[in-house]
Amino acid sequence: MGAGVGLYDLLGFSMGQVRGLPGHKQLSRHAALELAPALKRTAVHGAIRYWDAQVDDARFVITVLRTAASYGARIASRTQVTGFLREGERVTGVRVVDLESGSELEIRAQQVVNATGVWTDDIQALVGGRGMINVRASKGIHLVVPRDRIHSSTGIIVRTPVSVLFVIPWGRHWIIGTTDTEWSLDKAHPAASRSDIDYLLTQVNRVLRVPLTSDDVEGVYAGLRPLLSGESDETSKLSREHTVAHPVPGLVMIAGGKYTTYRLMARDAVDAVAHGLDGRVPRSCTEEIPLVGAEGFPALWNSRYQMARVSGLHVARIEHLLHRYGTLIGEVLGLIEAEPALGQPLTGADDYLRAEIVYAASHEGARHLYDALARRTHITIETWDHGISVAPEAAALMAGQLGWDSRQTAREVEHYRARISAERAAQDVSDDQEADAIRLGAPDIVPLVVGTVAGGER
Numbered sequence: 001m002g003a004g005v006g007l008y009d010l011l012g013f014s015m016g017q018v019r020g021l022p023g024h025k026q027l028s029r030h031a032a033l034e035l036a037p038a039l040k041r042t043a044v045h046g047a048i049r050y051w052d053a054q055v056d057d058a059r060f061v062i063t064v065l066r067t068a069a070s071y072g073a074r075i076a077s078r079t080q081v082t083g084f085l086r087e088g089e090r091v092t093g094v095r096v097v098d099l100e101s102g103s104e105l106e107i108r109a110q111q112v113v114n115a116t117g118v119w120t121d122d123i124q125a126l127v128g129g130r131g132m133i134n135v136r137a138s139k140g141i142h143l144v145v146p147r148d149r150i151h152s153s154t155g156i157i158v159r160t161p162v163s164v165l166f167v168i169p170w171g172r173h174w175i176i177g178t179t180d181t182e183w184s185l186d187k188a189h190p191a192a193s194r195s196d197i198d199y200l201l202t203q204v205n206r207v208l209r210v211p212l213t214s215d216d217v218e219g220v221y222a223g224l225r226p227l228l229s230g231e232s233d234e235t236s237k238l239s240r241e242h243t244v245a246h247p248v249p250g251l252v253m254i255a256g257g258k259y260t261t262y263r264l265m266a267r268d269a270v271d272a273v274a275h276g277l278d279g280r281v282p283r284s285c286t287e288e289i290p291l292v293g294a295e296g297f298p299a300l301w302n303s304r305y306q307m308a309r310v311s312g313l314h315v316a317r318i319e320h321l322l323h324r325y326g327t328l329i330g331e332v333l334g335l336i337e338a339e340p341a342l343g344q345p346l347t348g349a350d351d352y353l354r355a356e357i358v359y360a361a362s363h364e365g366a367r368h369l370y371d372a373l374a375r376r377t378h379i380t381i382e383t384w385d386h387g388i389s390v391a392p393e394a395a396a397l398m399a400g401q402l403g404w405d406s407r408q409t410a411r412e413v414e415h416y417r418a419r420i421s422a423e424r425a426a427q428d429v430s431d432d433q434e435a436d437a438i439r440l441g442a443p444d445i446v447p448l449v450v451g452t453v454a455g456g457e458r
């Protein structure tokens with residue numbers, strides 16, 4: 001382990017780059033238990049302390065998109081590719097359905113990139129011919145528990161019989177994960193089952209002095225890893241590398257990989273696009289491009305007390321907003337200045353301000369209540385009632401931005417409740433098939449187009 005983490009530190013400093021985090025340190029059993037008193041004495045022989053970074057996945061995606069848009073990219077969310085435009089063998093664009101309006105459009109392009117994660121094979125099927133990349137979906141779930149349930153000043157990583165278990169600090173919570181099991185059911189809504197939850201509780205309780213029970217779990221969420229298919233039957237043994245392919249002229253496919261390597265993945269895909277374009281394309285410079293909200297962050301962080309004084313918000317709120325929006329905080333504070341009631345916390349989800357829901361709709365492309373409560377914020381997994389009580393207030397805030405009438409607002413709340421209740425019910429059954437069927441009992445507010453391959457699971 002020491003050699004592995006040492007190599008990790010070394011790689012961080014290689015090629016003249018500064019990792020920006022302290023190096024690792026070996027700890028005695030006594031020192032480890034002082035940092036993490038929650039651990040059973042018998043479970044610890046010693047430890048290695050190392051530093052790492054974390055990312056809020058949904059906010060990361062929106063930030064990358066907003067950065068791209070600031071350089072001229074056009075973003076079309078809630079659109080589904082239903083087919084390809086072809087000139088002979090060559091792909092010349094895509095046929096798309098705008099899922100909100102139902103209208104169809106054709107988007108022409110010299111090169112199309114297919115970066116659809118676990119849907120890669122479905123899109124490949126739309127192109128026809130022999131697939132060049134095979135992707136398998138691996139389900140991973142996480143549990144969210146309150147911070148006071150595990151007494152530790154550091155995150156914890158321990159080995160399990162098949163993999164490793166992470167206990168990661170997350171605001172006022174811990175995130176415990178993860179599982180790694182094959183998933184061949186509905187890709188849009190992987191369902192966490194009772195067996196997934198029990199597995200994590202069993203693993204974490206092997207090392208905790210005070211065991212956790214299901215009652216300690218505030219939230220559960222599930223995702224799918226797009227893994228390049230190989231010889232192994234076990235998804236945990238499949239590669240986390242990515243690959244780029246050019247199956248037919250005009251089409252580039254990229255699949256596999258991880259968030260951590262997203263920029264390299266994008267660079268490799270764009271290099272493949274550039275290869276297929278006429279004329280010269282300059283070298284990728286994304287390594288030097290700060291994401292929106294990053295530039296000037298240290299200076300703004302230093303002035304957080306002043307921002308608190310000017311805005312009338314507590315400095316803890318300003319820190320929360322800086323962590324979530326970086327230097328875009330001014331846009332959120334601007335909403336509060338214009339309408340001071342937006343500076344109030346949400347009732348039933350008081351880690352978040354009312355302005356954050358408005359901002360999700362006005363600046364971050366949230367179109368539905370679930371987008372705001374589960375993706376732009378994490379109220380769904382960070383509150384005991386999963387955002388049910390705050391849903392009407394949040395929907396009313398979004399209604400003002402998106403022009404919903406009272407019927408649409410009520411519909412949003414109803415869909416949200418139904419979705420949460422289906423997700424919770426799925427977590428009560430042990431079998432994936434059954435969990436999937438229960439989860440699909442709550443249809444999406446804007447369903448995918450049925451009958452096309454990408455949405456063809458149902």
Ligand SMILES: Cc1cc2nc3c(=O)[nH]c(=O)nc-3n(C[C@H](O)[C@H](O)[C@H](O)COP(=O)(O)OP(=O)(O)OC[C@H]3O[C@@H](n4cnc5c(N)ncnc54)[C@H](O)[C@@H]3O)c2cc1C
Pocket residue numbers: 079080081082115116117118119123138139140141142177178179222223224225226255256257258259260261454455
């Ligand atoms: C439990 C778990 C833990 C993980 N931990 C880590 C970690 O610690 N570090 C790390 O780096 N990575 C981690 N990952 C991996 C990381 O989450 C994935 O690699 C990443 O989300 C994959 O991104 P993607 O863009 O390739 O695919 P996705 O995020 O699945 O995006 C594919 C997109 O394509 C869209 N799409 C599909 N079909 C169509 C269509 N017909 N038309 C239009 N759009 C379509 C989908 O709607 C979707 O938005 C983890 C994953 C899981 C599940």
